[in-house]
Amino acid sequence: MWKIVDGRKVIDPHSVEKLWEEMKVGRVQNTITPDEKGAVNAPPSTPYLTVVMISDTHCELDKMIEQNLIPYGDVLIHAGDITSYGDAENLTKFNEELGKLPHPHKIVIAGNHELGFDPNEDQSLRWDVKDIGKGTPEGWKLLTNCTFLNDSSTVIDGVTFYGSSWHPLSGFPFYQPRDQLKQKWEGIPNNTDVLITHSPPIGHLDLFPTVERWGCRYLLEKVEAVRPALHVFGHTHPCYGSVRNEQTIFVNAASQKVSLDGLKAIGFNRPLIAYIPKKI
Numbered sequence: 136m137w138k139i140v141d142g143r144k145v146i147d148p149h150s151v152e153k154l155w156e157e158m159k160v161g162r163v164q165n166t167i168t169p170d171e172k173g174a175v176n177a178p179p180s181t182p183y184l185t186v187v188m189i190s191d192t193h194c195e196l197d198k199m200i201e202q203n204l205i206p207y208g209d210v211l212i213h214a215g216d217i218t219s220y221g222d223a224e225n226l227t228k229f230n231e232e233l234g235k236l237p238h239p240h241k242i243v244i245a246g247n248h249e250l251g252f253d254p255n256e257d258q259s260l261r262w263d264v265k266d267i268g269k270g271t272p273e274g275w276k277l278l279t280n281c282t283f284l285n286d287s288s289t290v291i292d293g294v295t296f297y298g299s300s301w302h303p304l305s306g307f308p309f310y311q312p313r314d315q316l317k318q319k320w321e322g323i324p325n326n327t328d329v330l331i332t333h334s335p336p337i338g339h340l341d342l343f344p345t346v347e348r349w350g351c352r353y354l355l356e357k358v359e360a361v362r363p364a365l366h367v368f369g370h371t372h373p374c375y376g377s378v379r380n381e382q383t384i385f386v387n388a389a390s391q392k393v394s395l396d397g398l399k400a401i402g403f404n405r406p407l408i409a410y411i412p413k414k415i
């Protein structure tokens with residue numbers, strides 16, 4: 136998976152370590168320690184939705200269900216990378232597994248590993264040439280047991296959830312050059328309460344595995360402008376966890392735990408939970 140660029144072993148030749156060093160000055164970021172249930176905030180005194188967050192299950196949702204790892208909640212969010220290659224067999228398997236879960240609302244977005252889901256992808260640029268031709272065009276049609284979001288919203292009890300899969304890691308579906316991501320995030324509505332992206336924002340749980348910053352500056356700037364209560368993402372598995380600024384709780388929900396080099400699956404991270412006030 137590594138590439139050698141300018142004598143350096145990298146996954147993302149366009150990662151933005153230096154940019155964050157400049158941007159972090161004056162920005163607040165506090166680490167959240169989840170409670171014994173995995174909750175990243177306290178339930179409000181008014182009616183609320185219990186939101187359970189998973190991501191990056193890479194064909195292994197069945198194992199998480201077998202191990203009884205997924206807590207009940209009103210809404211289950213999956214922030215992308217449900218498969219590794221977007222093949223129809225594993226999409227169908229995921230959909231069946233999703234159907235077994237009791238959550239009344241299930242929201243799913245695609246990740247960079249959902250090959251075939253991005254109709255405008257230039258497959259000749261795929262990270263691994265062996266992946267050219269792999270995937271399922273319009274594969275989301277197989278996901279009948281959830282609400283699939285792709286630059287779109289859904290509203291539950293007055294709470295607006297918006298999902299988007301764009302990211303700056305070249306060679307995969309939903310890749311956009313960093314300078315073009317700004318216009319993609321312009322679609323995020325100002326009334327978004329829960330933002331779901333596959334990519335992290337810059338500087339927020341976005342290191343892969345420990346040195347490359349894969350996050351997007353324009354996504355952070357949009358989140359700072361829109362101020363959703365919650366921003367859920369995945370993608371950078373080693374940075375599973377939660378941080379917050381004054382307005383927004385950020386959750387990297389990556390479920391598949393990985394080895395120190397970021398590339399080998401070694402079990403699962405516990406799903407995290409957030410309580411979001413209803414707006415009805």
Ligand SMILES: [Zn+2]
Nearest residue numbers: 191216246370
């Ligand atoms: Zn992943």
